[in-house]
Amino acid sequence: xxxxxxxxxxxxxxxxxxxxxxxxxxxxxxxxxxxxxxxxxxxxxxxxxxxxxxxxxxxxxxxxxxxxxxxxxxxxxxxxxxxxxxxxxxxxxxxxxxxxxxxxxxxxxxxxxxxxxxxxxxxxxxxxxxxxxxxxxxxxxxxxxxxxxxxxxxxxxxxxxxxxxxxxxxxxxxxxxxxxxxxxxxxxxxxxxxxxxxxxxxxxxxxxxxxxxxxxxxxxxxxxxxxxxxxxxxxxxxxxxxxxxxxxxxxxxxxxxxxxxxxxxxxxxxxxxxxxxxxxxxxxxxxxxxxxxxxxxxxxxxxxxxxxxxxxxxxxxxxxxxxxxxxxxxxxxxxxxxxxxxxxxxxxxxxxxxxxxxxxxxxxxxxxxxxxxxxxxxxxxxxxxxxxxxxxxxxxxxxxxxxxxxxxxxxxxxxxxxxxxxxxxxxx
Amino acid sequence: xxxxxxxxxxxxxxxxxxxxxxxxxxxxxxxxxxxxxxxxxxxxxxxxxxxxxxxxxxxxxxxxxxxxxxxxxxxxxxxxxxxxxxxxxxxxxxxxxxxxxxxxxxxxxxxxxxxxxxxxxxxxxxxxxxxxxxxxxxxxxxxxxxxxxxxxxxxxxxxxxxxxxxxxxxxxxxxxxxxxxxxxxxxxxxxxxxxxxxxxxxxxxxxxxxxxxxxxxxxxxxxxxxxxxxxxxxxxxxxxxxxxxxxxxxxxxxxxxxxxxxxxxxxxxxxxxxxxxxxxxxxxxxxxxxxxxxx
Numbered sequence: 203x204x205x206x207x208x209x210x211x212x213x214x215x216x217x218x219x220x221x222x223x224x225x226x227x228x229x230x231x232x233x234x235x236x237x238x239x240x241x242x243x244x245x246x247x248x249x250x251x252x253x254x255x256x257x258x259x260x261x262x263x264x265x266x267x268x269x270x271x272x273x274x275x276x277x278x279x280x281x282x283x284x285x286x287x288x289x290x291x292x293x294x295x296x297x298x299x300x301x302x303x304x305x306x307x308x309x310x311x312x313x314x315x316x317x318x319x320x321x322x323x324x325x326x327x328x329x330x331x332x333x334x335x336x337x338x339x340x341x342x343x344x345x346x347x348x349x350x351x352x353x354x355x356x357x358x359x360x361x362x363x364x365x366x367x368x369x370x371x372x373x374x375x376x377x378x379x380x381x382x383x384x385x386x387x388x389x390x391x392x393x394x395x396x397x398x399x400x401x402x403x404x405x406x407x408x409x410x411x412x413x414x415x416x417x418x419x420x421x422x423x424x425x426x427x428x429x430x431x432x433x434x435x436x437x438x439x440x441x442x443x444x445x446x447x448x449x450x451x452x453x454x455x456x457x458x459x460x461x462x463x464x465x466x467x468x469x470x471x472x473x474x475x476x477x478x479x480x481x482x483x484x485x486x487x488x489x490x491x492x493x494x495x496x497x498x499x500x501x502x503x504x505x506x507x508x509x510x511x512x513x514x515x516x517x518x519x520x521x522x523x524x525x526x527x528x529x530x531x532x533x534x535x536x537x538x539x540x541x542x543x544x545x546x547x548x549x550x551x552x553x554x555x556x557x558x559x560x561x562x563x564x565x566x567x568x569x570x571x572x573x574x575x576x577x578x579x580x581x582x583x584x585x586x587x588x589x590x591x592x593x594x595x596x597x598x599x600x601x602x603x604x605x606x607x608x609x610x611x612x613x614x615x616x617x618x619x620x621x622x623x624x625x626x627x628x629x630x
Numbered sequence: 631x632x633x634x635x636x637x638x639x640x641x642x643x644x645x646x647x648x649x650x651x652x653x654x655x656x657x658x659x660x661x662x663x664x665x666x667x668x669x670x671x672x673x674x675x676x677x678x679x680x681x682x683x684x685x686x687x688x689x690x691x692x693x694x695x696x697x698x699x700x701x702x703x704x705x706x707x708x709x710x711x712x713x714x715x716x717x718x719x720x721x722x723x724x725x726x727x728x729x730x731x732x733x734x735x736x737x738x739x740x741x742x743x744x745x746x747x748x749x750x751x752x753x754x755x756x757x758x759x760x761x762x763x764x765x766x767x768x769x770x771x772x773x774x775x776x777x778x779x780x781x782x783x784x785x786x787x788x789x790x791x792x793x794x795x796x797x798x799x800x801x802x803x804x805x806x807x808x809x810x811x812x813x814x815x816x817x818x819x820x821x822x823x824x825x826x827x828x829x830x831x832x833x834x835x836x837x838x839x840x841x842x843x844x845x846x847x848x849x850x851x852x853x854x855x856x857x858x859x860x861x862x863x864x865x866x867x868x869x870x871x872x873x874x875x876x877x878x879x880x881x882x883x884x885x886x887x888x889x890x891x892x893x894x895x896x897x898x899x900x901x902x903x904x905x906x907x908x909x910x911x912x913x914x915x916x917x918x919x920x921x922x923x924x925x
Contacts, residue, residue: 267736270844273744427895431847432838433644436882437895444886456746460839468755468766469636485746489840490754528744 229555236296239555241328247301251290256298258545258554260286261305261327263319264334264356269311270430270455274480275334277530278356278537279306282331284521285538295542296549302331309334313341324349329559331541332356332534336403339368350556352563354541356533358479358504359403360411361627363586369540369563372504372575373594375404375478376628377619379411379451381594382476382502384616387419390474392448394422398438398462399453401427403629408453408478410628415618422447428454428462435461442466442473450475456483463499464491475499476596479529484606487599501597501607505574508532508605512573514539527604536574540582543569576613586624635763637883638876643769645875646776650831651852652859652867653783654824659861660800661820664720667727668707669828670846671734676700676829677749677836677845678738684750692749693833697826704825705818707734712821713814731846739843746840749833768837775834779827780868787864796820800862851878854905860918869916874901 229239238256247257262282265275283302290299305327307319316338324345333339334356346353346367354369355362358378362370373381379397386392397412399405409425416423424445428438435458442450443466450466452459452475459481475498482501486492506515508527518535525531540563547562548554569580581589596611651669658666676696683692707730715723753768760770787793792815798806799816807813828849832841835848855874859866882897889896914920 268732268739268843272739272843273742277744429895429898430844432835432845433647433848433851434898436640436879437897440882440886440897455842455844457839457842457844460746464755464839468757483744483746483842485748485840485842488748489746490748490751490837491839494755526744530744 235552236549237553237555241326242554247299248304250299255294258298258300259305259327260300260302260329260331261323262302262332263307263309263316264332265311266308271311274530277528278534281531281534282538285535288521289542295545309338311335313338317341329541331538350560352544352559354537359407363590363624364627367560371537371540373591375407376411377592378478378502378504378594379408380415380619381616382451383412383415384618385596386449394447395449396424396426396445396447397451398426398428405453406629412451418618430455430458432457432461438462439465443469443471448473452477452481454481456481456486460486460489460491464494467494467498477501479503487601487606496599499599503595503597505536507607514572514574529605539571540569540580590624592619632763635761636765637879639765639769641876641879642872643772645872646772647831647834648851648855648874649776649868649871650827651849652855652871653864654827655852655856656864656867657820658824661796661816664723668730670849671731672700672704672825672828673832673849674735674846675738677832677841678741680749680833681747681841689750689752697829700829701822701826705822708818708821735846742843746842748840749836751837772834854901858905858908858915860915862919863917866915866917877901877904
């Protein structure tokens with residue numbers, strides 16, 4: 203065969219191979235009569251505890267190297283590895299163990315890269331145990347829907363409550379901010395609110411929640427958009443100092459927040475700041491802004507911090523010996539519970555195909571978070587109005603606490619979140 | 631008046647950081663005709679290094695050591711990664727510097743860990759009365775340091791043998807080579823100088839809230855500064871950096887009162903608007919060299 207013909211045959215073979223596609227595997231019968239398709243093998247997982255069991259592969263797409271959320275993304279990912287290892291140690295799910303180590307990809311917090319790496323792994327995984335970021339996940343949402351790929355977000359936008367394939371946990375940014383404003387009205391008597399937030403659905407969702415609550419409680423409200431970067435906070439600081447709101451709801455990154463709080467306080471601002479959970483980092487307690495942060499700052503949270511005593515928290519700490527405490531670990535661990543529940547339900551239904559897992563997830567009326575969230579959380583069978591979890595907590599900076607915060611207010615639902623009708627994502 | 635003075639000092643303080651970065655860009659550009667996009671990474675690496683060294687050797691010792699170490703690192707990068715590219719199109723070399731930036735940043739990020747790191751500077755957010763206004767000490771330190779560094783650089787380029795050699799190379803590489811000047815050494819030294827300056831700038835940025843992996847973004851502010859001042863002018867870099875800082879700060883403070891219709895955060899765009907205005911009048915920047923091309 204001449205070189206040219208060989209090349210034609212080779213290209214033809216490549217084309218055929220690429221047309222085959224990765225994710226359209228036909229359903230087969232797996233262990234224990236369970237129906238399986240993509241991402242489930244009868245061979246054992248790499249590093250299996252029990253080599254006789256099959257393997258469920260779950261994908262992770264996270265911000266692991268140079269993106270802005272790496273300091274949260276790495277502990278989230280490590281925590282989920284520990285979570286699923288514990289599941290495997292306890293006997294796995296049906297006749298299967300779960301692998302979350304083979305298909306771990308870095309999105310650099312870039313929607314395009316997120317989509318690209320998703321395409322690389324989607325044929326090999328049953329579901330995603332982590333898809334980090336709101337704009338990044340939005341980039342693959344249509345594909346997730348069409349392939350019925352159940353996915354666990356690592357973000358809290360209110361959009362997720364409206365997406366069938368997304369298994370979110372805890373209060374979304376919108377609810378968290380509603381509760382923040384209600385808390386500040388009831389406990390501090392604030393009359394004016396300013397939302398200082400990043401653009402995009404992280405900041406916009408929180409600002410929308412703060413606005414809804416401010417309107418309901420009859421407060422004056424102002425929204426200030428800012429950008430990441432310590433040198434880019436001048437506009438926000440000037441707005442806070444000149445308008446002097448009683449409460450500033452912060453939805454930024456940690457150092458942005460420290461610059462805003464530190465500089466605003468240095469320029470005479472005496473109101474209160476309450477930040478959503480990604481705004482916090484324990485390292486801020488050693489920053490020059492620490493005195494201002496301790497005096498003026500509180501933090502809202504969707505669930506309790508690292509050092510809490512609950513079955514789930516204790517198991518998490520035991521599974522992650524020797525790590526520096528960080529609530530990224532807590533987040534990763536909590537987020538994994540609904541997917542575990544969905545997989546168990548799917549095995550019970552004898553259908554571990556993608557469609558089967560999605561159907562199982564939508565049958566869940568509650569998820570056992572082992573005490574990390576109150577009972578009743580994780581209702582994925584109800585409408586967004588019924589199913590949206592509306593409780594959050596308030597923490598304050600504390601040098602003595604392992605993650606730098608200690609509890610001020612237990613799980614609560616403010617009047618705004620309680621009455622709010624979830625008919626669409628807050629920021630739309 | 632107090633507010634104006636505070637805003638001005640804040641602007642000059644931040645502008646000093648941009649100036650230090652811009653000086654690095656210009657020094658490399660003058661000798662190699664390449665814009666080095668590795669400056670942000672060296673800035674981050676410098677700040678992280680200080681955060682590790684400060685507890686052991688004091689803040690000032692750490693700054694000194696970090697500036698030298700980052701200078702040596704930059705020199706090493708030039709010798710190993712960029713030297714083989716001498717003579718290749720400058721565009722290609724500039725793209726390689728982006729690669730260097732990513733590599734150095736990813737490695738540095740691994741040293742940042744999960745928590746925001748602190749450089750342990752003695753000023754914090756403490757203020758001092760300056761001409762009747764309360765201004766932050768760290769801004770005055772930044773302005774003074776930049777003034778000293780700039781003066782030292784000017785003396786170096788004017789009177790030292792190697793400084794003169796660097797100017798000769800900037801003027802005409804081939805002629806300089808023919809005069810016995812080691813162009814390679816000049817390239818390496820310019821990278822080292824730029825690395826040291828970037829490290830110093832990084833430490834100053836970190837005095838506000840600490841070091842996280844997003845610190846590098848600040849370095850991008852040096853770009854309007856060098857275009858504004860003129861790519862080939864050290865004086866232009868300093869003036870451009872200070873102008874960017876001051877314009878940003880004054881717009882941030884006053885634009886909301888005087889021109890709210892420009893929208894929030896116009897202060898962040900203002901340096902770029904100023905850059906465009908300057909370029910309309912002086913296409914080579916305020917102090918740039920007017921290129922004459924024969925057709």
